Amino acid sequence: MANPLIPHSAVVLDVVAENADTSTFTLQFTEEEKKGDFAFQPGQFNMLSMFGVGEAPISISSDGCSPDTFTHTIRHVGSLTKMFSRLKKGDLIGIRGPYGTGWPMDEARGKDVLIVAGGIGLAPLRPAIYEILRNRGDYGKVELLYGAKNPGEMLFTRYFDDWSKDFTVHLTVDDSSEHADWAHGTGVVTKLFEMMDSTPKDTVVMTCGPEIMMKYVASGLQQRGFDPSQTFVSLERKMHCGIKKCGRCQVGTSFVCQDGPVFPYSAVANQPAKIVGALGRV
Numbered sequence: 001m002a003n004p005l006i007p008h009s010a011v012v013l014d015v016v017a018e019n020a021d022t023s024t025f026t027l028q029f030t031e032e033e034k035k036g037d038f039a040f041q042p043g044q045f046n047m048l049s050m051f052g053v054g055e056a057p058i059s060i061s062s063d064g065c066s067p068d069t070f071t072h073t074i075r076h077v078g079s080l081t082k083m084f085s086r087l088k089k090g091d092l093i094g095i096r097g098p099y100g101t102g103w104p105m106d107e108a109r110g111k112d113v114l115i116v117a118g119g120i121g122l123a124p125l126r127p128a129i130y131e132i133l134r135n136r137g138d139y140g141k142v143e144l145l146y147g148a149k150n151p152g153e154m155l156f157t158r159y160f161d162d163w164s165k166d167f168t169v170h171l172t173v174d175d176s177s178e179h180a181d182w183a184h185g186t187g188v189v190t191k192l193f194e195m196m197d198s199t200p201k202d203t204v205v206m207t208c209g210p211e212i213m214m215k216y217v218a219s220g221l222q223q224r225g226f227d228p229s230q231t232f233v234s235l236e237r238k239m240h241c242g243i244k245k246c247g248r249c250q251v252g253t254s255f256v257c258q259d260g261p262v263f264p265y266s267a268v269a270n271q272p273a274k275i276v277g278a279l280g281r282v
């Protein structure tokens, strides 16, 4: 049996700088039998490795219907991810995956969908957006609320006009003082609740961003009557194996690498914060 910890090699086909510290890499497996055969669920992640350096879990940010290539959108925050920032067309990296659970796309069919993202958190949600766009008739009212620190930190801005043709997009930034042309909201992403049309009835919520943001989003929506078992959050934990073998990502009785990263808010909200982090109870 093949060793599941051994990565497959993939070549960088394209690099797009999203902003000063985040890039999107288009990748393709180099082995013939893997090429054209990469299937994943929106919300799943891969383990990405620089040979001889290390590995990091990174969500897949592309459309699941193109099995030839896939993308990862990476914020260059630490030792490994800063090395990824130097990758260029033709370079090779290692990939294991896809791993983890995805966003509840089937559960959301026939219902309204509210997507709330902060900063890099839009990357794991982009495959869900593509899935909705490809099957627009299967979903009801769809709204995206997206916040970032400032306009320059927003991801995927080049797609917003297109997305706005099929669903409502509301944007906000913490600070717009250096962007006189900013025509959207100012303030934290929960401020956008005031202008959304989404209502608690038959709405599935998918949210991703810093844990403290997801906490305010999920609890704020709960106060407005949204069902916490229909509000889905994505947990970020340090990982080692990615396949439920090492225990590094364990929270309570769950392993984020296999049981998550997507969980219903109802499954984490009553767990102690010292186990589940900012999303839990203090």
Ligand SMILES: Cc1cc2nc3c(=O)[nH]c(=O)nc-3n(C[C@H](O)[C@H](O)[C@H](O)COP(=O)(O)OP(=O)(O)OC[C@H]3O[C@@H](n4cnc5c(N)ncnc54)[C@H](O)[C@@H]3O)c2cc1C
Pocket (backbone or CB within 6 Å): 045, 055, 056, 057, 058, 059, 060, 073, 074, 075, 076, 077, 078, 079, 080, 081, 082, 120, 123, 124, 235, 236, 237, 238, 239, 261
């Ligand atoms: C399931 C899952 C999906 C993920 N998807 C993505 C993704 O799509 N894109 C992406 O860019 N990242 C994603 N991450 C986070 C990514 O795995 C980490 O940023 C990465 O492992 C950091 O590795 P490093 O060696 O570069 O940083 P390290 O050297 O380990 O850390 C260096 C410094 O950066 C800080 N740091 C680490 N992670 C973060 C962070 N996320 N934000 C801010 N500071 C941080 C550390 O606290 C430390 O101070 C995901 C994580 C998980 C668990």
Ligand code: FES
Pocket (backbone or CB within 6 Å): 238, 239, 240, 241, 242, 243, 244, 245, 246, 247, 248, 249, 250, 255, 256, 257, 258
């Ligand atoms: S990363 Fe090893 S058990 Fe989850």
